[in-house]
Amino acid sequence: MLIFSVLAAAIAPGVALLAYFYWKDRYDTEPLSMVVKMFLTGVLIVLPIMIVQRGLMIWLGESPFAFSFIVSAGVEEFFKWFVLYHIIYNHTEFDEPYDGIVYATAVSLGFATLENVMYAFGEPATFGTLLVRALLPVSGHALFGVFMGYFMGRAKFQEGRKMRFFLWISFLFPFFWHGLYDFIMQSVPRSWIWLIVPFMFLLWYRGIRYVNRANSVSPFRLLKREEEVKS
Incomplete structure (x- = not known):
């Protein structure tokens, strides 16, 4: 019973956050099967990421900067970007800018979620530690x-240089913020709470702005309004 409770507590934050961003899609909801497929893809890339990270840690040592920006942010965001680009970017279901947010989240x-489960069973986990992980690393991801x-949603509906520019930014932007998050956690262990809380507020502020912007340029927005007027 205890194992089930710990497992549920480790899985729940990721599922809840995914449901939140899924329901934020105002105009053309994505097929749930595709969203689940991408969620499971995120689970499957944990093992190759861990193997690459282990090799890099042996090579680069224990530098907080190298760990934060190369081992953690660099490897994790690259793998996420790689599977998104090769599985979803040219998929027919990716037909509005907000779809990029749904599939990337x-x-x-x-x-x-798998990282959280591994943490919960790898170390003595309490409700408090799982709550902190839900508010920080899980919501950070x-x-x-x-x-x-x-x-990536912006790149999808651009051409030429603009498309290439936004594709680069779709990797570099999360890479930078992820690396900065990890660097704060690595380099200021005693006072991190005073930095990470406002930092997370900043991330949420930017994230919600991007959610609203992506919805505001949906090609299905006008169609939905016309349907509402007719009804």
Whole structure:
């Protein structure tokens, strides 16, 4: 019974955050099967990420900067970006800018959920530690997914240099914020709470702005308004 409770507590934050961003899609909800597929893809990339990270840690040592920006943010965001680009970017279901956010958060939260489960069973986990992880690393991964998906959504509906520019930004932007988050956690262990709380507020502020912006440029927005007027 205890194992089930710990497992549920470890999984619940990721599922809840995914449901939140899924329901934020105002105009053309994505097929749930595709969202679940991308969530499970996020789960599957945990193992190769861990293998690459282990090799890099042996090579680069224990530098907080190297760990934060290369081992953690660099490897994790690259794998997420890679599977999004090769599985979703040219998919027919990716037909409005907000879809990038839905699928990117699905991949990110699949990764974060398995990571959270491994943490819960790898160390003595209490309700307090799982709550802190829900508020910090799990929601952090969700927001890095929002950033990645927003700019990938912008790239999808551009051409030429603008498309390439936003594709680069869709990796570099979450990479920077993820690396900065980890660097704060690594370099100021005694006073991190005073930095990470406002930092998380900033991430949520930017994330919600991107959610609203992506919805505001949906090609289905006018169609929905016309349907509402006719009805």
